[in-house]
Amino acid sequence: MAFDQLSDRLQMALRRMRGKAKLTEKDIDEMMREVRLSLLEADVNFKVVKSFTQSIKEEALGDKILKGLNPGQQVIKVVHEALRDLLGKETSVFAFKKEGTHTVLLSGLQGSGKTTTAGKLAMYLRKHYQAKPLLVALDVYRPAAVEQLKTIGKQLDIVVFEKGTDTSPLIIATEALKYAKENNHNAIIFDTAGRLHIDESMMDELKQLKTLIKPDDILLVLDAMTGQDAVSVADHYHTQLGITGSIITKLDGDTRGGAALSLRKVTDVPIKFMGLGERLDALEVFHPERMASRILGMGDMLTLIDKVTENVDEDDMMNIMEKMMSGKYNYDDFIKQLKMIKRMGSLGGLMKLIPGANKMLKNNDVDEKQLIVVESIIGSMTKKERKNPDLIKQNSSRRRRIARGSGRQVSDINKLIQNLEMQISTMKRMSQMDPNTINPNNPLQSMPQPQQKRKKGKGKNKGGFRF
Amino acid sequence: MGFIKQLFQSKKKANTARKYSVGMAKTRHQIKGQLTALLSSNVAIDEALFSSIEEVFIMADIGVETTLEIVDDLRDAVKLNTINDAQALREQIVEILFKRYVKETVIDTNLKISKPISVHLFVGVNGVGKTTTIGKVAYLLKAKGHKVMMVAGDTFRAGAIEQLHIWSERVGCDFFSKPAGSDPSSVMYDALNYAKQNAIDVVLCDTAGRLQNKKNLMMELEKIHKVIGREVPYAPHETLLVLDATTGQNGLTQAKLFDEVTELTGVVLTKLDGTAKGGIVLAIKETLNIPIKLVGLGETLEDLTYFDIEEYIYGLFEDFV
Known part of the structure; x- marks a missing residue:
């Protein structure tokens, strides 16, 4: 997740405080310096950083912390709360109009990801509100921007209203409103051309669009990688347009995303969504509380649970769990489970949500390509073999046949067999775990760890299948 | 030091420089505006001033590490040349940047074109x-x-x-x-x-x-x-x-x-x-x-x-x- 490096820096700064019985003012000053530099390197706006460290320091210097039992913990708590406040205290719910037509105007700099986000948002509204969205192509300046939106519309099976590039955006918008009414669209998303916040004539066009459409939401789409300028961009857009919220994009990158932190603070406009990938379903509600936890490396179990319940058939899942624990788990179940994971979206993103997995995964990227390999191997098994894993385990000529069939090495098949067995044994261990001993901050830690197998033989370390 | 002034004067005539001058008006306006405000003649050269200069650079996305080094250079220059007029720092800053980034090397920015393709x-x-x-x-x-x-x-x-x-x-x-x-x-x-x-x-x-x-x-x-x-x-x-x-x-x-x-x-x-x-x-x-x-x-x-x-x-x- 984007905020990883920031959390590393903060943890470094805070580690020294841990276990200390009492903090001196000098300790706190030293730590604030670390926090300050870390936030600056994370592209948080300078002014925001200043007021942030100032407010923490004041609180940290208060009696509560200096005389408290565990000052280190207290400081983490203060930093966490302050970060959360900086991001906006509460999740900003997208208030979709139940009656009438909800109109959204997307705005932002060139290359911030408006067109892709327009598609994502349309899909989101259809999925969560059963809306019948209409996408409107108002970017008549950038070459092929209309084409891009049309292609996205086709992929999602969502209607795109466009008039090519020779009609003025104002006329297109007027006609789109009419079209939406006639065709019962209850959500309209207007994709506008990217423009510099200082480009007055282009900003005027947006103002005119605003007067014409009277949008329910004017959202600023901002690239998470933006530097110190993020604040002045947001500020300009806000003062000229009166934006109702923002969407932070490209948070699946490794940027520390400080821009997001300062944006809310300086403009007092809630961050509503975050873009987490190139897939059109990679748009999530922005949760300040959860994001603050992520920043501090505490993981984000809530998002994980949300994702799982959204995408997984509970009966199926229970079925598989039962089979695992009873030892009847087979390749059919394995592939079913894989498909569920795939549905939930990017594996890497998913794993990062698990507390503790963050560190484990650092040098151990989850490779989605591996899923395809596994699928191809299982696809080359007979129905019987899929039902009864022992058949393959005990018969090397079957393994060779499967390897040939799937175009893999026999060693790949062996890895898959090992993997299936490991999963079964992990599940068994988990089922024996005492729920009372689970550390809520790090459930993985309390799980009995499987013994590391010694690597056999020579050959390159190709890495097993990791899940 | 007259060198910098001379260079700038010749640049003013250079055609290519005009595009930079227009295109970077915004960056210049900010950095220069802030520095000019900071470095008026009756300001004492002290740590507070240095840290204000640091702020200006960091705000320009120059980066913490790079900024700290530039300002360190500036401190040294002040000591070495016993500068006590803050206004003189302006030229000093420009000179440091030139020394750090222009050096003597000539960088060929032309795109490499080789035959036949x-x-x-x-x-x-x-x-x-x-x-x-x-x-x-x-x-x-x-x-x-x-x-x-x-x-x-x-x-x-x-x-x-x-x-x-x-x-x-x-x-x-x-x-x-x-x-x-x-x-x-x-x-x-x-x-x-x-x-x-x-x-x-x-x-x-x-x-x-x-x-x-x-x-x-x-x-x-x-x-x-x-x-x-x-x-x-x-x-x-x-x-x-x-x-x-x-x-x-x-x-x-x-x-x-x-x-x-x-x-x-x-x-x-x-x-x-x-x-x-x-x-x-x-x-x-x-x-x-x-x-x-x-x-x-x-x-x-x-x-x-x-x-x-x-x-x-x-x-x-x-x-x-």
Whole structure:
């Protein structure tokens, strides 16, 4: 997740405080310096950083912390709360109009990801509100921007209203409103051309669009990688347009995303969504509380649970769990489970949500390509073999046949067999775990760890299948 | 010290400098405005002043590390030359920047053109302006009399192929594409064969935007790079990272990781006219030794210019000294 490096820096700064019985003012000053530099390197706006460290320091210097039992913990708590406040205290719910037509105007700099986000948002509204969205192509300046939106519309099976590039955006918008009414669209998303916040004539066009459409939401789409300028961009857009919220994009990158932190603070406009990938379903509600936890490396179990319940058939899942624990788990179940994971979206993103997995995964990227390999191997098994894993385990000529069939090495098949067995044994261990001993901050830690197998033989370390 | 003034005076006449002067008006206005306010003659030179100068630089996206070093240099200079007039610090700052970044080396920002065929590969994260940059570079090279061809290597993003195609029509150069969703390496392979048969001088290859932490996508890029090198000896002759000037410190990570995969030969900095910061130029120069070859200073075809660090610093401090 984007905020990883920031959390590393903060943890470094805070580690020294841990276990200390009492903090001196000098300790706190030293730590604030670390926090300050870390936030600056994370592209948080300078002014925001200043007021942030100032407010923490004041609180940290208060009696509560200096005389408290565990000052280190207290400081983490203060930093966490302050970060959360900086991001906006509460999740900003997208208030979709139940009656009438909800109109959204997307705005932002060139290359911030408006067109892709327009598609994502349309899909989101259809999925969560059963809306019948209409996408409107108002970017008549950038070459092929209309084409891009049309292609996205086709992929999602969502209607795109466009008039090519020779009609003025104002006329297109007027006609789109009419079209939406006639065709019962209850959500309209207007994709506008990217423009510099200082480009007055282009900003005027947006103002005119605003007067014409009277949008329910004017959202600023901002690239998470933006530097110190993020604040002045947001500020300009806000003062000229009166934006109702923002969407932070490209948070699946490794940027520390400080821009997001300062944006809310300086403009007092809630961050509503975050873009987490190139897939059109990679748009999530922005949760300040959860994001603050992520920043501090505490993981984000809530998002994980949300994702799982959204995408997984509970009966199926229970079925598989039962089979695992009873030892009847087979390749059919394995592939079913894989498909569920795939549905939930990017594996890497998913794993990062698990507390503790963050560190484990650092040098151990989850490779989605591996899923395809596994699928191809299982696809080359007979129905019987899929039902009864022992058949393959005990018969090397079957393994060779499967390897040939799937175009893999026999060693790949062996890895898959090992993997299936490991999963079964992990599940068994988990089922024996005492729920009372689970550390809520790090459930993985309390799980009995499987013994590391010694690597056999020579050959390159190709890495097993990791899940 | 008169040297700097002299240089600036000569720059004023130079034609190329004008674009910087206009395009960087915003950056200059901010940095210069703040520094001028700070450095009036009756201000004491003390730690508070130094830390205020630090702030100005950090706000310009120059980066913490680079800023700290520049200000350290400034402290030394003050001690060495026993400066006690804050106004004199202005010239000192410009001189330090010149010393650090211009040095004696002459950096060749011209794009490498070799006979019979040159291949230039454009890489970068999503939304930095790769496709637009290719349009502008094609225009530059065509004006020099080269036979240019664009290759639509972004087969992933919706509308990317059409976008490049429109640019090729505007510029009036050759264009090569395969259907959307094709393997980009195979596009390069076919494009280079086509180029060899049709006596193309310069091939400009677009690629899909990718975040540098996406392992699979970076491996795909590595393959594209390899295929190009196999088809044309010593190619790609230029591998250019396209970087958005509004990007913060992540720009450094981008440069580092793309360099690991494709051995960058230079950086194209886009949208420099839109930011009040643009300090990432100095941060890149300081941390990674990758030359900045081209900068985008506006939206028209002619607004992509060869980068000149002298003119950049001049653009930053015009009328300041």
